[in-house]
Amino acid sequence: MKIYTRTxxxxxxxxxxxxRVSKADPRVAAYGEVDELNAWLGFARAxxxxxxPEGLHYEDLAQMLEQIQRDLFALGARLADPARKxxxRVSKAxxxxxxxxxxxGWIDExxxxxxxxxxxxxxxxxxxxAAFHVARTVCRRAExxxxxxxxHAVDAEVVVYVNRLSDLLFVxxxxxxxxxGAAELxx
Numbered sequence: 001m002k003i004y005t006r007t008x009x010x011x012x013x014x015x016x017x018x019x020r021v022s023k024a025d026p027r028v029a030a031y032g033e034v035d036e037l038n039a040w041l042g043f044a045r046a047x048x049x050x051x052x053p054e055g056l057h058y059e060d061l062a063q064m065l066e067q068i069q070r071d072l073f074a075l076g077a078r079l080a081d082p083a084r085k086x087x088x089r090v091s092k093a094x095x096x097x098x099x100x101x102x103x104x105g106w107i108d109e110x111x112x113x114x115x116x117x118x119x120x121x122x123x124x125x126x127x128x129x130a131a132f133h134v135a136r137t138v139c140r141r142a143e144x145x146x147x148x149x150x151x152h153a154v155d156a157e158v159v160v161y162v163n164r165l166s167d168l169l170f171v172x173x174x175x176x177x178x179x180x181g182a183a184e185l186x187x
Contacts, residue, residue: 016081031079033142040135047128125177132173139166
């Protein structure tokens, strides 16, 4: 399979159901934001190994990120499927309350090991921590794009998942910074 198809050369792309839409369509923009988020998570995951080739103290986080990246592919597939043609039997393209509960479990587990927040903190810290802060802001942008599609345009679980993911990314930034010894700067 070639990487180029020439079908998008006129500024259009195809949705899952075969519908052709402008690449500037809000739905395409929304799953593009999710794709960018996925790339940032790949960068954050790679950053965990920077100066730490064995990934010591970060393997659990790397495994979380890999699962989240898989979830985001499923979420992007849902966004590219406005007619809901993806069969429910295609479980890897599902975003359900189970995935949301998994994110919440990770948040609770990681947050229990962190000092309580007393004030807002400035984004930054270690390179990996800063990457998670960038991913968090990209996640919030993706959330705004998804919400902008309207209440009936996407499954409610998609909106909840992206919202919860931004919370997790904040906790991951704090966790990585704590594990690396990088101080949190309060505002």
